Amino acid sequence: MKRIFLLALAIALISCNDQKLTSINVSNIDELQTAINDSKAGDVITMKNGIWKDAQIKFHGMGTEQKPIVLKAETPGKVIIEGQSFLKLSGEYLVAKDLYFKNGYTPDEAVIIFRNSPDSIAFNCRVTGTVIEEFTQPDRHRKDHWIEFYGKHNELDHSYIAGKSNEGPTLKVYLNGNEHVNNYHKIHDNHFGPRPRKGGPKAETMQLGASTTSMTPSYTQVTNNLFEKCNGEVEIISSKSNFNNFSNNVFLESEGSVVTRHGNYATISGNIFIGNDNPYVGGIRVINTGHVVTNNYFYKMRGTEFRSGLAVMNGIPKSPLNRYNQVTDVVIAHNSWIDCEQPIHFSVGVNTDQAEVLPPSEIRSARPKRVIFANNLVYNDRFTSYPIKAYDKIDGVKFKNNLLLSNKNMDSDREDFTLKSISNTLGDELFYTPAQYDGKLYDGYGFNDIDVDLFGTSRNQDQNYIGAIIPPVSDKKATVDYSIYGATWFTPSTGNKDIKTHTVTNASEFMAAIKDANSEDIISLKEGTYLIDETIALAKELKITSANKDARATIQFDNLKTAFLMQPKGILHLESLNVLGTADQDLFRTEDKDMSKAYGIHLNNINVENF
Structure with a gap:
């Protein structure tokens, strides 16, 4: 009996010691990277709640199916990753969970990448319970992706992804090389939220492969996801590889289609x-x-x-x-x-x-x-x-x-x-x-x-x-x-439940109303000329209109390169107005002069001159 007691005590002490060694708390990027570099199968690395700015995380390790290496937030959603940040995963059986990317953009090719380099790739790795919200490039013509899949048997699940406004698919699966084909990646139970219209191609929510690898077997599984108002372009999902499965998804008011663009043998059920x-x-x-x-x-x-x-x-x-x-x-x-x-x-x-x-x-x-x-x-x-x-x-x-x-x-x-x-x-x-x-x-x-x-x-x-x-x-x-x-x-966010009308009479009141208004509010301009000497950056939905349709207000932009700078979530309705510019000005930040459909710009009864 004494031997049994001593053996049980020894096992308990070892278990407590293992538990202590496998739980690692970190509070800054240096501590985090050190913990990652020293990690072993079964370790749990916990990021302290708070704002992690410019966090460029390179998560590499060798876990096992029974003992993955886990990187997680102290409290789900309370670890906020801002600034120029990204997360790269490579190795085997890694799990990243409950992180929140917002108020920033990636300085790299993607926000979350299932590889650290072409020679350091992820296998059997998972990102779950994570949010990427409006983590978009300031320049909508700068191309990047938010999630890139490489390797095999990787997984994205129970995450919310929304607000990408710049060029490039939100999620892309790569198949360049034997280590990436027959990958059986799983993308399931996610909410792909609103993506604004970009105008033109290269704004899919999901692209699986490319034309050059379109005859390649992928077997990517896209199941049980919600695609809500994914309006980037005419293709929501572009399947450019073979044997992919798109099943049990919901597409809610998304302005595009599921497209078997180049690949074969897709299941759409x-x-x-x-x-x-x-x-x-x-x-x-x-x-x-x-x-x-x-x-x-x-x-x-x-x-x-x-x-x-x-x-x-x-x-x-x-x-x-x-x-x-x-x-x-x-x-x-x-x-x-x-x-x-x-x-x-x-x-x-x-x-x-x-x-x-x-x-x-x-x-x-x-x-x-x-x-x-x-x-x-x-x-x-x-x-x-x-x-x-x-x-x-x-x-x-x-x-x-x-x-x-x-x-x-x-x-x-x-x-x-x-x-x-x-x-x-x-x-x-x-x-x-x-x-x-x-x-x-x-x-x-x-x-x-x-x-x-x-x-x-x-x-x-x-x-x-x-x-x-x-x-x-x-x-x-x-x-x-x-x-x-x-x-x-x-x-x-479910939108503005209390839409207000802000009536203004001069330029300073107009600019203040643009700053203070909530998304979907209305700004009503009394008759007169509003001289604007700064670019209007718009990251919400606003309607700007004349208070009296028979006596239009005039908005005049003076010596500006761009009148309206459209940012993520920027949707602009201009109605019953005169809009005046000077030579060499752009009404909107784009090379496309017809913005009414492409970039969330809606013009109704507008007189535009000198743009």
């Missing part, structure tokens, strides 16, 4: 696209070969062509890697489009009418072929347009057992859908599904693999339920719970 009648919101755009598009649900989509609910492209014969390959061998099945205006577009991008002026390498004449479009549902009692628009012959598409429910008369000679009047629908305001289909579902090769619906309910082969949802829809699933995405300790 169980996603919810909510447009709420925004004409710029897109859905899924299909290019290349071998994709499976199933169980997706589209609600109130009104986008067209490249931004339509479903856009299947024409390709270029013998296309180079960086152009549009022909769509072949694609399955589009058990999807639902609800209250969408003509949401399905085939042969998008066809330009054979320009064959005389374009080189052959630019002619998109290769129509989709060996495409199966089956068991899909359209429910529509709002619009009279037929749900499909074809820009070329679509003889390469096989239409099988699709159902259109509508009480509207539609002028079309197409027979791609069985048309029935709306009756006996189940669900609430958002989710609709018909009762059992009285026809026979198409059951082609591989269709038995579509064994669950949008919500994971098992599909019984004896049940003829068409579209994405098998009824009934349970109360728990009848709405989308946006709160389950992102960092549990962080609540994103």
Whole structure:
């Protein structure tokens, strides 16, 4: 008994000693880097609460699956990383968690990078519970990324990422080299919050690969994320590699699409696209070969062509890697489009009418072929347009057992859908599904693999339920719970609930109102001329208007290079005003003179002179 007691005491003392050695508290960057350099498997490095300015963290170590090396905040969200900062991870089994990046930007290529150098790469490393909010370059033309994936089996989860306004995808996966392919990275349960319009390309929220590596297998898993108002450009997600999986994500009023830009064999399944009648919101755009598009649900989509609910492209014969390959061998099945205006577009991008002026390498004449479009549902009692628009012959598409429910008369000679009047629908305001289909579902090769619906309910082969949802829809699933995405300790701003109007009569009051106003407030200018001698930097949403639409106020900018400097979250509505400048001035900081759509600038009844 005495020996057993002594042995137990020794084990307890060793355990206490190990616990003491593996918990390391640091209060500045030098202590942090020393702790990292000395770290071993099982260590927990805790950053003290407070502001860490210009923290350029190089996290390298060799943990194990059972004993990772953890770098964490003392209190989630209370370690605030500001200034010119970044986090680089390399080695194996590292975890960084609960950090908050804001009020700064990266001086490097990215904010979070899964490598320290080309020869020091991350494997089985994880970033979780982290927030990057408006950690954006002051110059929107300076390119960077916020998260870069290298190596294999790395993970980003339960994080909030929002506010990138400069050039470059928010998140990018690299596949240059054998150490980065077949990577099986996991990107899940994140909230990708609003990204303002940049104007033009190179502003995706997510890019997986590049044209040069587009034939490379990636197997990146993008699942259970929320993409809210990701408006950077026409592509929210650009898949430029093979065998990627985009499943069970929610796209809320995001002005772009999930695009299989260059890669093949993507799975796009169980996603919810909510447009709420925004004409710029897109859905899924299909290019290349071998994709499976199933169980997706589209609600109130009104986008067209490249931004339509479903856009299947024409390709270029013998296309180079960086152009549009022909769509072949694609399955589009058990999807639902609800209250969408003509949401399905085939042969998008066809330009054979320009064959005389374009080189052959630019002619998109290769129509989709060996495409199966089956068991899909359209429910529509709002619009009279037929749900499909074809820009070329679509003889390469096989239409099988699709159902259109509508009480509207539609002028079309197409027979791609069985048309029935709306009756006996189940669900609430958002989710609709018909009762059992009285026809026979198409059951082609591989269709038995579509064994669950949008919500994971098992599909019984004896049940003829068409579209994405098998009824009934349970109360728990009848709405989308946006709160389950992102960092549990962080609540994103929900906007201005008390919009105020600031009435001003002179230039000093006008400048003070711009400084004091909350986002979405209105600044109302009394009649007169407002002489402004400093650039207006705007990092919030404001409406500036004349108090009397029949007696416009005049804003005159004197001897300034730039009138309005648009910063992150900057959205400007100018209405019923005269805006005067002098020679060689820019009204906005950009080379593009037409800002109304590209950069969050909205002009209504504006007279602009000398810009």
